[in-house]
Amino acid sequence: MMNDNEWVVRWFKDVWGRADGSLLAEYAADPFNFYLPGGRILSLSHVEYLNFITIWCQRFKNVNFTINDVINDGEKTVALYQCSATYNGGWARIPARKQNVKMTGMVFFKREQGKITDCWLEDSSFDLYQQLTRYLD
Numbered sequence: 001m002m003n004d005n006e007w008v009v010r011w012f013k014d015v016w017g018r019a020d021g022s023l024l025a026e027y028a029a030d031p032f033n034f035y036l037p038g039g040r041i042l043s044l045s046h047v048e049y050l051n052f053i054t055i056w057c058q059r060f061k062n063v064n065f066t067i068n069d070v071i072n073d074g075e076k077t078v079a080l081y082q083c084s085a086t087y088n089g090g091w092a093r094i095p096a097r098k099q100n101v102k103m104t105g106m107v108f109f110k111r112e113q114g115k116i117t118d119c120w121l122e123d124s125s126f127d128l129y130q131q132l133t134r135y136l137d
Contacts, residue, residue: 036121
C-alpha cells in the first residue's frame with residue numbers, strides 16, 4: 001500500500017524526471033489545470049503535459065529531485081522540492097554548456113477522487129536564468 005506522500009515523490013521522480021505517461025494517467029485527471037508562475041493557466045491533456053515534460057527533460061539531464069516537505073490537508077497537498085540537473089540547452093535561447101544547476105519550487109495539488117485536477121507551480125525560474133547567464137559574454 002502506498003503511503004500518503006509516496007505519490008508525490010513518484011510524481012517528481014517518475015512523471016517529471018522520466019516523463020512517465022503511465023503514472024501521469026494514474027495520478028492526474030485528463031485534462032487537468034496547470035497554473036504557471038506569473039498567473040498563466042493551462043488546461044492540459046495528458047498528451048500536452050507529456051510533451052511539455054519531454055521538452056523539459058531534453059533541456060535538463062541527470063535530473064535529481066529532493067522532496068523537502070509535504071503537507072496534506074484532505075484533497076489538497078503542498079510539496080516543497082529541490083532539483084539538481086545538467087542544463088543541455090534550449091531554454092530562453094541560452095546556449096548549452098553542460099552546466100550543473102539547482103532549482104527550487106513549491107507545488108500545490110488539488111485532487112478529486114484521488115486524481116490531480118489542479119496543479120499550481122511556483123519555482124525559481126529567475127534564479128535558474130541567473131545561474132545560466134552568469135558567465136555569458
